[in-house]
Amino acid sequence: MPTPIGHALGGIAAGAAVAGRGNHRWLGSHPWLILSVWALCGVLPDVDFLVGGHRGLTHTLGAVAGVGCVTAILARRRPLLWLAATAAYSTHLLLDWLGADDAAPLGLMALWPFADAYYLSPYSLFPAVCRHVSSVGCRVDLVEAVVWEVLILGPTAALAVWLRRRQRTDPRVNPLRPD
Numbered sequence: 001m002p003t004p005i006g007h008a009l010g011g012i013a014a015g016a017a018v019a020g021r022g023n024h025r026w027l028g029s030h031p032w033l034i035l036s037v038w039a040l041c042g043v044l045p046d047v048d049f050l051v052g053g054h055r056g057l058t059h060t061l062g063a064v065a066g067v068g069c070v071t072a073i074l075a076r077r078r079p080l081l082w083l084a085a086t087a088a089y090s091t092h093l094l095l096d097w098l099g100a101d102d103a104a105p106l107g108l109m110a111l112w113p114f115a116d117a118y119y120l121s122p123y124s125l126f127p128a129v130c131r132h133v134s135s136v137g138c139r140v141d142l143v144e145a146v147v148w149e150v151l152i153l154g155p156t157a158a159l160a161v162w163l164r165r166r167q168r169t170d171p172r173v174n175p176l177r178p179d
């Protein structure tokens, strides 16, 4: 599974790609604040780590639906906003599925409540995250994992943000009045 940095980049990529023009006004005009919201959505499923569990209910289709419902209620007049938050949250499940896992049960219960089986991609795009950070070898592994995630997900997130900014500023791309 990726580190929080990889998950944050995944959330930014999905949030920026899906968020529609003009849906950021509720956050003001601070781009870093907006990107932080998408990053937070991407990292949010790992909140179960704080209560001793991991890859539990927060890593399921049911949780994605829950996030969609809550954000739809909070931003019911901004469908692209809650879609973007839900998409950013969903990237976490995809990236964890694509990550190596060395702690049983392997994978995540992605399709709950429709199925309670654990799923893990047969091809690992991301290495397992070492949790014994007191050892030097573990820290080296973590640095390598972060570098790999930035190389894989950084360009995707940067492209999504760049396209989003271009859409906002270029009237030929989006003829609507700027914010």
Ligand SMILES: [Zn+2]
Residues within 6 Å of the ligand: 001, 045, 046, 055, 059, 092, 096
């Ligand atoms: Zn996770």
